Amino acid sequence: MDVPAATPFVFLGCIELQELLGLRARDERELMEQLERAPLGSVYYHTHSVFLRHARMPGTFPNDFANWAASQVGDQALGERLAVVDPFAVETLEELRDELVSVIDLHIAALHPVPRVVFGEPFFFVQSHVVEVPTDLAAQTLGEFRRCVAEVDASSIYFHALESRVRRGRRRGDFAEWIEGALGLPALAGKIARIDPYVGGLEEMRTRMLGLLDAALAEEAPPRGR
Amino acid sequence: MAVSPMHIEDYREVAPKGTVEFLLGLAERVRGRRFLHVNSTRAGGGVAEILSRLTPLMTDLGVQAAWEVIEGDPEFFATTKAFHNALQGTEQVLTDGMLAHYLEVNRDNAGRLQPEGDLVLIHDPQPAALIEARPPRGKWVWRCHIDLSAPQRPVWAFLRRFVVRYDAAVFSLPAFAQQLPLRQFLVYPSIDPQSEKNRRMSRREIAKVLGALQVPDDKPLLLQVSRFDRFKDPVGVINAYRLVKRYHDVRLVLAGGGAADDPEGAQVLAEVREAAGRDPDILVLDLPPDAHWQINALQRAATLVIQKSIREGFGLTVAEAMWKGKPVIGGAAGGIGVQILYGVTGYTVTSVEGAAYRIRYLLSNPALMRKMGEAGREHVRRNFLITRHLRDYLSLLVHLTA
Numbered sequence: 001m002d003v004p005a006a007t008p009f010v011f012l013g014c015i016e017l018q019e020l021l022g023l024r025a026r027d028e029r030e031l032m033e034q035l036e037r038a039p040l041g042s043v044y045y046h047t048h049s050v051f052l053r054h055a056r057m058p059g060t061f062p063n064d065f066a067n068w069a070a071s072q073v074g075d076q077a078l079g080e081r082l083a084v085v086d087p088f089a090v091e092t093l094e095e096l097r098d099e100l101v102s103v104i105d106l107h108i109a110a111l112h113p114v115p116r117v118v119f120g121e122p123f124f125f126v127q128s129h130v131v132e133v134p135t136d137l138a139a140q141t142l143g144e145f146r147r148c149v150a151e152v153d154a155s156s157i158y159f160h161a162l163e164s165r166v167r168r169g170r171r172r173g174d175f176a177e178w179i180e181g182a183l184g185l186p187a188l189a190g191k192i193a194r195i196d197p198y199v200g201g202l203e204e205m206r207t208r209m210l211g212l213l214d215a216a217l218a219e220e221a222p223p224r225g226r
Numbered sequence: 227m228a229v230s231p232m233h234i235e236d237y238r239e240v241a242p243k244g245t246v247e248f249l250l251g252l253a254e255r256v257r258g259r260r261f262l263h264v265n266s267t268r269a270g271g272g273v274a275e276i277l278s279r280l281t282p283l284m285t286d287l288g289v290q291a292a293w294e295v296i297e298g299d300p301e302f303f304a305t306t307k308a309f310h311n312a313l314q315g316t317e318q319v320l321t322d323g324m325l326a327h328y329l330e331v332n333r334d335n336a337g338r339l340q341p342e343g344d345l346v347l348i349h350d351p352q353p354a355a356l357i358e359a360r361p362p363r364g365k366w367v368w369r370c371h372i373d374l375s376a377p378q379r380p381v382w383a384f385l386r387r388f389v390v391r392y393d394a395a396v397f398s399l400p401a402f403a404q405q406l407p408l409r410q411f412l413v414y415p416s417i418d419p420q421s422e423k424n425r426r427m428s429r430r431e432i433a434k435v436l437g438a439l440q441v442p443d444d445k446p447l448l449l450q451v452s453r454f455d456r457f458k459d460p461v462g463v464i465n466a467y468r469l470v471k472r473y474h475d476v477r478l479v480l481a482g483g484g485a486a487d488d489p490e491g492a493q494v495l496a497e498v499r500e501a502a503g504r505d506p507d508i509l510v511l512d513l514p515p516d517a518h519w520q521i522n523a524l525q526r527a528a529t530l531v532i533q534k535s536i537r538e539g540f541g542l543t544v545a546e547a548m549w550k551g552k553p554v555i556g557g558a559a560g561g562i563g564v565q566i567l568y569g570v571t572g573y574t575v576t577s578v579e580g581a582a583y584r585i586r587y588l589l590s591n592p593a594l595m596r597k598m599g600e601a602g603r604e605h606v607r608r609n610f611l612i613t614r615h616l617r618d619y620l621s622l623l624v625h626l627t628a
Contacts, residue, residue, distance in 0.1 A: 013248055013251065015248075015252070015617055015618075015621045016621075017411060017618070017621045017622060017625050018411060018412040018413075019409060019410065019411050019412070020397060020400055020403040020410040020411065020412050021410075022403055022404070022405055022406070022410065024400075119576075121401070121563070122401075124400030124401065124403075126400065126412065129625055131252075131621045131624050131625060133248060133251045133252045133255070134251045134254060134255075135247065135248075135251055136247070136251070151244075152244070153244040153245075153247070153248050154244075155248070
């Protein structure tokens with residue numbers, strides 16, 4: 001298993017520059033209308049790169065739209081409905097936007113008046129620009145790969161496991177693609193691709209990956225004492 | 227302007243793991259590019275404080291960083307002070323003569339400084355009109371540190387005609403962004419963990435400072451650090467303390483400064499002293515603007531910290547207190563809500579009663595205070611240290627000058 005791959009895995013980190021769009025919403029209809037006209041980079045910012053910005057708070061929802069509805073408007077029901085929209089279950093950001101819009105549309109169709117912010121903050125639309133940052137880390141074997149995953153900045157986990165799926169069309173993420181393509185380990189690649197980012201954020205993803213990599217390395221290690 | 231050298235390696239122990247390597251990697255992408263900061267003062271105030279440290283750190287990372295300061299006469303600074311107040315929503319009168327003088331001073335400074343760089347970051351309204359003299363090369367960005375959420379329209383209209391000529395603007399909170407035909411970015415301000423105000427202190431050093439300030443350490447200490455300004459609601463803090471005092475034997479320290487050269491500050495200080503009355507457990511400390519070491523000691527000695535502002539720009543005293551492991555109870559204003567994670571690092575409140583209730587609740591739960599203090603320090607480590615600020619400015623340099 002520790003046979004060097006022909007192509008090394010080169011780890012990149014990233015940072016996110018946050019661009020303010022000047023779009024804001026004070027009620028749920030405005031949220032829907034602004035979401036329809038916001039650039040896709042903004043849909044991405046409020047649903048995906050949440051992972052980059054902060055560790056998950058206990059009890060909060062996994063995207064900004066759901067959190068705003070629940071905590072600023074006080075509409076727990078819309079918060080819950082938006083929270084279960086899985087951004088990784090759709091092919092494109094456009095589809096994700098349509099899904100979010102239809103959830104809000106259906107929700108407010110039954111409400112009069114439309115819930116709005118009274119004491120809370122408006123929703124401010126922000127757009128994400130991800131800037132790649134080189135790290136000095138590269139791996140050619142599974143053992144080296146494991147050491148790099150343990151050491152690398154959390155933004156690198158984000159960049160290769162999540163960013164690459166959405167913006168670079170790698171549906172299973174860079175890690176799984178390399179493990180299958182370069183190391184020829186499809187079963188391990190499948191397990192890594194199935195790690196759920198919503199369970200505990202980037203550090204939990206790292207921990208779970210390390211567990212899977214350790215198990216795979218242990219399987220191949222020669223038994224002791226022989 | 228020459229600034230003392232600083233080294234990014236000095237931040238390895240305090241910034242999140244991997245931060246220094248990350249900054250070195252990012253800096254590789256912008257090595258040798260010219261990044262010029264221009265503001266209106268070299269000492270005093272948060273902008274100068276952060277530039278005096280950001281600029282040498284950028285240099286250490288291989289960026290050709292420079293910091294220039296515009297010069298002006300008292301009339302110019304009276305005008306820009308009026309700008310500042312008007313942009314933060316206070317009615318001001320600005321005459322045509324004042325506006326003409328503002329432009330004249332900016333033109334003089336443009337001739338003297340001839341600002342240029344791959345990225346030129348102009349801080350706040352004072353030097354904003356330097357844009358009239360921009361050279362053909364390089365990107366120019368206006369960095370606004372003040373609360374622009376409800377500006378006095380005529381003053382904003384005057385300033386806006388310069389702002390729209392920039393390539394981009396940077397604000398500290400989304401609520402401060404404006405309708406502008408240029409790109410607007412969000413960059414939170416930061417604290418420097420190695421500065422005199424935030425660096426580690428020994429118990430002996432803390433005790434020595436408290437002794438000099440005549441602050442006894444025999445009771446739990448509630449602290450608010452801020453200018454004596456009605457927007458910081460110091461009288462509200464005293465009223466909250468009185469509600470708490472029925473249940474907990476605590477001492478309140480209100481520490482601030484700037485009253486000597488600010489007529490309104492002196493008036494508010496007098497009101498605070500009157501509200502404090504003869505209560506020996508309320509200490510009102512009028513400190514000089516450079517009392518960083520004293521503020522550090524007070525924040526470290528506090529049991530919990532209050533920042534009960536009703537209007538706030540960003541309120542970095544919250545991050546300072548959390549960096550020292552203290553839970554913070556803050557007013558729901560400006561950047562305080564971004565810094566306090568509700569129920570995790572402290573609480574935001576909207577009334578005297580709310581502040582009193584949360585103070586009582588925390589004083590009765592020392593284990594929760596410890597947990598919140600630890601969470602607060604980690605929250606600041608990830609989000610509000612100068613290393614994160616540096617990262618944001620370098621990424622702006624990458625993004626705009628690629």
